[in-house]
Amino acid sequence: VSDDLAPPRGDMDPEVFRREGHRIVDWLADYFAAPERFPVLSRAEPGDLVRALPAHAPESGESFDAIFEDFKDKIVPGITHWNHPAFFAYFSITGSGPGVLAEMLSAGLNVQAMLWRTSPAATELEQVALGWLRQLMRLPDAFEGVIYDTASISVLHALAAAREAAIPDVRTRGLASRGLPRVRVYLSAHTHSSADKSAILLGLGQEAITHIACDGHHAMRVELLRQAIAADRRDGVMPLAVIATVGTTSSTAIDPVAAIADVCEVERVWLHVDAAYAGVMAMVPEWQHHFRGMERADTVVVNPHKWLFTPFDCSVLYCRRMDVLRQAFSLVAEYLRTSEAAPVNNLMDTGIQLGRKFRALKLWAVLRYFGADGIRARLQEHVALARAFASWVDAADGWERLAPVPFSVVCFRHHPDGLDDEAALERHNAAIMDAVNRSGEAFLSHTKLDGKLVLRLAIGNLRTEERHVRRAWDLLTNAAAARQIV
């Protein structure tokens, strides 16, 4: 019997943990040194892993060696490598070295930070790290922050707070059977779908959502927002919240936040700013004008796991009326009642989730290791790479760019002379994208803008260099050329 096997009682022997932990660190270090040895997009077929693994749990324990071998042989081929420098799909993200190291510590400590006392450092480090980030993003002191898992949960809480602020007694009386006026949440045509899901969950329903049309740059048209609110008021519909986005998912478009904030101020409507992806660019002086008005929002979401080098998951909601959020959610069961010498913040009071992971540790480690200047330099490097790619698109015959590039995402497509049928163009570009993705050397995704299928190249990985972007461009032009020859 190997000493790798679980002892008859208790946890893994700490010396086995030490040996296996060192092996994993070595594997990860080698992986980070050369993620390009793997295809970016997994080549697994549906069901591959299910077929490769037993249908039942083992009765007897197995060595961690065997588990780690299966990890390498069976799991890794089914991984799409978000660490690959040529991961250009969706929003490209990076869980950096310091972030991963901190996450190892967090996993080891296994802290559940529902209450201040269940680990004072977890609660207070969240306060410290979110204070640092808030200052870097130039948000006023009035904003208090809380870490959730995902932007979906952040926007859910933002809208829940808006509902709490607008509808008296909603917490006790709910929404049904009480003669409430209809309510409305205003999004743009490009607001992230998690806002729609939140409205569903909150019992508002999709009919409570108005998608305001956008201008030629995919930004919300404020005059239409103003008109929609006025029309709703005339019809007895109560405006609940407006969501403005800085950096939409499709094209990183920028809603005119300051003008929207003016409307919300006059109308006394909750303003939520979705800066989940782009919010970190508010740290960079030359980009701050894009965020004008964000400081007047009621809530702002920014995701360190997107473009702040923090391992997934870590989403931050800043709220300038945290009392409203607490009023919506605080509910202290007897078994969770505590008393401290001084007032403390209990994270469970700021949301639906009682259990809270020690997520602040990785964010704090990332902010310290790179420093504000180091972070700004990396963000600007990513923007520069995106702009370089955009310039190649702009200069190439038969290619067109379909949106501005304020951040690190380029929307473009191949549009050869004479091919003007939209359905044909869609098939053509989808085929180009599939060819590039099948190469394993780069991974892009798509969206639709004004009904047109558009390819997206998103930069956000710390390992991405110009050669990777250049290679993606070569793959794209080669794929387009190959289709034209056929």
Added chain:
Amino acid sequence: VSDDLAPPRGDMDPEVFRREGHRIVDWLADYFAAPERFPVLSRAEPGDLVRALPAHAPESGESFDAIFEDFKDKIVPGITHWNHPAFFAYFSITGSGPGVLAEMLSAGLNVQAMLWRTSPAATELEQVALGWLRQLMRLPDAFEGVIYDTASISVLHALAAAREAAIPDVRTRGLASRGLPRVRVYLSAHTHSSADKSAILLGLGQEAITHIACDGHHAMRVELLRQAIAADRRDGVMPLAVIATVGTTSSTAIDPVAAIADVCEVERVWLHVDAAYAGVMAMVPEWQHHFRGMERADTVVVNPHKWLFTPFDCSVLYCRRMDVLRQAFSLVAEYLRTSEAAPVNNLMDTGIQLGRKFRALKLWAVLRYFGADGIRARLQEHVALARAFASWVDAADGWERLAPVPFSVVCFRHHPDGLDDEAALERHNAAIMDAVNRSGEAFLSHTKLDGKLVLRLAIGNLRTEERHVRRAWDLLTNAAAARQIV
């Protein structure tokens, strides 16, 4: 300049990651070997960490060495050690060796598993691991599982599915201004507070909740449930869901699930079973009778991060009508549209969170490393320790036990002769608990049962041995004696 500092661009050098990672593994191995060198409950005072850290992020990056030093010097003293073998508060949990190792890999891979294609292995390993766990828990094949972060989110989805099933078009039309009947969710007086929070979030409101009174063992009285539903039907109130708990948070009481399932079947009401803590005991043949009826539920929650040795966070919702859950939440934005050769499961379709961590890896590693038999043996060991403690309480003069011990939690208090005023007893027991917790050698929490303050001793850590439980008992009896002398 140390080579620890961040390079001018890109991520941490992989060789620095390797060196720092090895140091962290060594620190963790030493920590796991002797968590008792730390006090269980942190001795930090409110504000200690905030005062110890700078008010602003550093402009220049710092070495990871410096970060790790601060971790050890400033963060660790503010940690309440959930790994300590004498952590007996709330529900005692364990993030075991194999679980932590798997979490390290997951942090390194940094997979976001929203879509099958964004890492096929993450989606399929979730299917495999949840299939294994389902079989071990003797749930029928009809139950499909999904991993969320916390039980709060699991019950939120269970009630959202119940709402979807009961109220036509709630997704589009919401709850307000449509002449819906009032709705009702039935809990017991001891159902976890996350159910109340979910009802608030879903727009049902706290008035939609009826807390059914419990019997002398803190279990829901089914005849009262039946009466409450009948009375609501007479009043035109629509029953939406019943939550039955196997292993309540206060006293691990067991609601009569089979009888409740009978009611739900007749009344056609959604049945959710909260087995977040105790559900794993359904693996053990001698305990299966406690779970009778669970197989007839619509949804069941069990938390591997509670009593299945899996690092926080990992909560599993089993649903026998996953189509309802998908119908409630599926919403596919264009930029998330994919096509595969065969039908695949996209995790984003089963809930509010678009982003999904690769949590299945740690659960799978734990199930394999310990094996079904190894898990059962450890669970039974924990129950045996709790029963030993209960026997000491039962045999001791001046102590009383206030609830049965079906699992691994003991509810008890000191009740010396002649002290019968409830307020005085409450102060007395709170003082005993505080004295024990201040010792740093054990950490207990409290609850209230039938208006009485009750101390709880919860076993769930893999490192807990009889000597730790014995020491807690000594600390308690010493603290009680010290108060009587004074």
